[in-house]
Amino acid sequence: xxxxxxxxxxxxxxxxxxxxxxxxxxxxxxxxxxxxxxxxxxxxxxxxxxxxxxxxxxxxxxxxxxxxxxxxxxxxxx
Numbered sequence: 001x002x003x004x005x006x007x008x009x010x011x012x013x014x015x016x017x018x019x020x021x022x023x024x025x026x027x028x029x030x031x032x033x034x035x036x037x038x039x040x041x042x043x044x045x046x047x048x049x050x051x052x053x054x055x056x057x058x059x060x061x062x063x064x065x066x067x068x069x070x071x072x073x074x075x076x077x078x
Contacts, residue, residue, distance in 0.1 A: 005056040012049035016042045
């Protein structure tokens with residue numbers, strides 16, 4: 001079965017956008033721990049979209065933003 005990587009990238013991007021909206025709503029209602037969770041989820045999904053776009057393979061089953069960033073060759077300053 002072939003992966004339609006464009007649809008998969010769009011799936012992750014749409015999920016990221018939605019979760020970022022939830023995070024913003026939670027910040028407005030001062031639910032900061034939950035806002036942080038959804039913010040993390042949004043970043044994770046966008047990184048997965050980038051992995052799929054670059055590799056044209058499914059994103060790995062992980063919640064590690066660090067691992068996903070490394071797969072995208074992103075470097076964060078210390």
